Amino acid sequence: MQLIACPHCGPREETEFHYGGQAHVAYPAGNATLSDEEWGQFVFFRDNPKGPFAERWVHSAGCRRWFNAVRDTATHQILAVYRQGEPKPVVA
């Protein structure tokens, strides 16, 4: 169990949050002309790094707002949190 610092509410128990997958996956431009493979890439394919990974999280038991977090996928440690629309912070 760890505390996750919601950018709105402050540090709360991990159980109040839900995971939302990789962050910064942009909706594809020119989507009327995309092939099935390109759609498949957008919908289903995600990075799977070992180490820091920018992810979407929602404070579902609190303010119910989505935000982004950088989590180390090897240690499950949350390295940084930031609001939607803010640039991804540089973490060591």
Add this chain to the structure above:
Amino acid sequence: MTVDIVSRTVQDSARRSPLGTYAGQLAAVPKGVSIREVPFLTQLDLRVEPGGEAAAAAERVLGVALPTTACTAVSGVDGAEVLWLGPDEWLVVAPAGQDALEGDLRAAVGQQGAVVDVSAQRTTIAISGPRTADLLAHGCSLDLDPRVSPKGTCVQTLLALAGVVLVVRDEHAGDVWVLVRSSFARYLADWLLDACAEYEDDPSWR
């Protein structure tokens, strides 16, 4: 016409609060705490852009500035309390029967916001007494020490795995409102009774 029939039907039938049948059990808990339901409070979900025109109009109706500090609540006019739920969302809790407030607020915010009557969504459990924080600590990870959670603290969190809004209403965590969804109310009441059970013979709770 349909609306008339519906509203009349609701008025005519005897309203039953979610914890109406628990009043006796809740009254019998050890004296360190006092638990009772505060039913049928008027609850309005207000969503406006903070700092905008609609927010200012809503503030004129409520008689108080919408709290923009996270996890806080303020008191407005006519017993209304404004609870921070999110950066652009507030819950207005007013005494039962203040039906005009919804229309007043909606007229004030116009098309630039939303006012939704959510009175039936949650019921309110008022917990008071010197052992309030000790009781809630059985199922809530938040620190309710007055130094951390002073009067006016309003947090949405989990209490015994049920989503609740906790409102701290006095200076020493001796008066807390727990707003819980109606469908979870009896579960939470059972949980509170169970959490109290171990203090039946505790002299410090007498």
